[in-house]
Amino acid sequence: MQSQNIKVMAVDDDDINLEILIKNLKDSGYDTLAYNDGQEAWQHMNDNPESFDIVLLDKMMPKMNGMDLLSKMKEHSLLKNIPVIIQTGDVGVNEVKQGMERGAYYYLCKPFDPTIMVAMVNAASRDCIRRNNIYKHMKDETSIAEMLKKGHFEYKNIAEAKKLASAISSKADKPDRINTALLELMVNSVEHGLLSIGYEEKGKLLAHDNFANEIDKRCKLPQNAEKTVDVFVNADNKAVSVRISDNGKGFNWRKYEDFDPLRLTEPNGRGIATAKLMAEKVEFNESGNEVTCTFNRAIGN
The missing domain is CATH 3.40.50.2300 (Response regulator)
Structure with missing residues (x-):
C-alpha cells in the first residue's frame, strides 16, 4: 500500500x-x-x-x-x-x-467524490516517493551529467527512468522543472509504450492503489523482459535535446497535449501537458511512440 x-x-x-x-x-x-x-x-x-x-x-x-x-x-x-x-x-x-x-x-x-479523492492522494503519494528519490539521484548523478555531450541510453523500467531523468536534467537551467518534464515522458514510454497500460486502465489501477504492483508484474512478464526504451541525448553550449523512443504501437498524444477540463480532477492524464508546460519544447512523432524534449542548458554546465 x-x-x-x-x-x-x-x-x-x-x-x-x-x-x-x-x-x-x-x-x-x-x-x-x-x-x-x-x-x-x-x-x-x-x-x-x-x-x-x-x-x-x-x-x-x-x-x-x-x-x-x-x-x-x-x-x-x-x-x-x-x-x-x-x-x-x-x-x-x-x-x-x-x-x-x-x-x-x-x-x-x-x-x-471520495473515491476520486483517494485515487488522487494515491497518485500524489506515488509522486511523493518518486520525487524524494529524484532529488537523491540528482545529487548523485550531477558529475556524470557534466561530462555528457552526446549519448545513447536504454532503460527497461521506471526505476531506471528516474536515474536517467535525474542525470540529464541536472544539466538544465531549471533542473526541477525539466526533471518533472523528462520523467513524465520517460514514465509514459514505460507505461504505454512497453507495458500497454492505457489512460482508462491506469485510472482504475490508481483508484484501487494497485498501479505500482501492476507495473512490477508486467515488467516481469516474459514478453516484456527484453523490451527497452531508447534515449538519445545531444547537447551544445546553449541547449539539450532528448529523444525518447519506445518502439511501441504509439497512441493519440494530441488528446493529452493540453489540459482538458474533463481530466483536470482525475488522478492521471496530465503528464504530457505538464511536460509541455515545464520544458522549452516537447514534440511527438506522428504515431506517438517517439518524443523529443528540448531545454536550456545551465550556464557553465
Whole structure:
C-alpha cells in the first residue's frame, strides 16, 4: 500500500468537509493532520516541515487562502517539493495552468467524490516517493551529467527512468522543472509504450492503489523482459535535446497535449501537458511512440 508511512495534512475552513476528508484518508490507511485555518496550518508547516508528506488544501479560506499558503510553501526549502492537492469549486484550464506554475499539480473539485479523492492522494503519494528519490539521484548523478555531450541510453523500467531523468536534467537551467518534464515522458514510454497500460486502465489501477504492483508484474512478464526504451541525448553550449523512443504501437498524444477540463480532477492524464508546460519544447512523432524534449542548458554546465 502506498499509504503506509505517508502523512497527509488537510486544510479546510469547512469543518464538515474537513471531517469527511480525514475519515476517508484514515479509512484508506493514511496518517493525517487537520487544520481549519490557513495561518495555523502554515505555522505548523514552518515549525515542522518534515512532519507530513502531502497537503490537501482548500483554495478559498479566510485569513490565508490556499494559493497564498501554496506560495509560502514554494518559497520554503523543505516544503517546496511536497505534493499539493488544491480543493476548489471552480476548475478551469487557465486556473490549473496558473496553479501548476505555482506548484499545484492536482485539483479536487468540490463537492468531491471520495473515491476520486483517494485515487488522487494515491497518485500524489506515488509522486511523493518518486520525487524524494529524484532529488537523491540528482545529487548523485550531477558529475556524470557534466561530462555528457552526446549519448545513447536504454532503460527497461521506471526505476531506471528516474536515474536517467535525474542525470540529464541536472544539466538544465531549471533542473526541477525539466526533471518533472523528462520523467513524465520517460514514465509514459514505460507505461504505454512497453507495458500497454492505457489512460482508462491506469485510472482504475490508481483508484484501487494497485498501479505500482501492476507495473512490477508486467515488467516481469516474459514478453516484456527484453523490451527497452531508447534515449538519445545531444547537447551544445546553449541547449539539450532528448529523444525518447519506445518502439511501441504509439497512441493519440494530441488528446493529452493540453489540459482538458474533463481530466483536470482525475488522478492521471496530465503528464504530457505538464511536460509541455515545464520544458522549452516537447514534440511527438506522428504515431506517438517517439518524443523529443528540448531545454536550456545551465550556464557553465
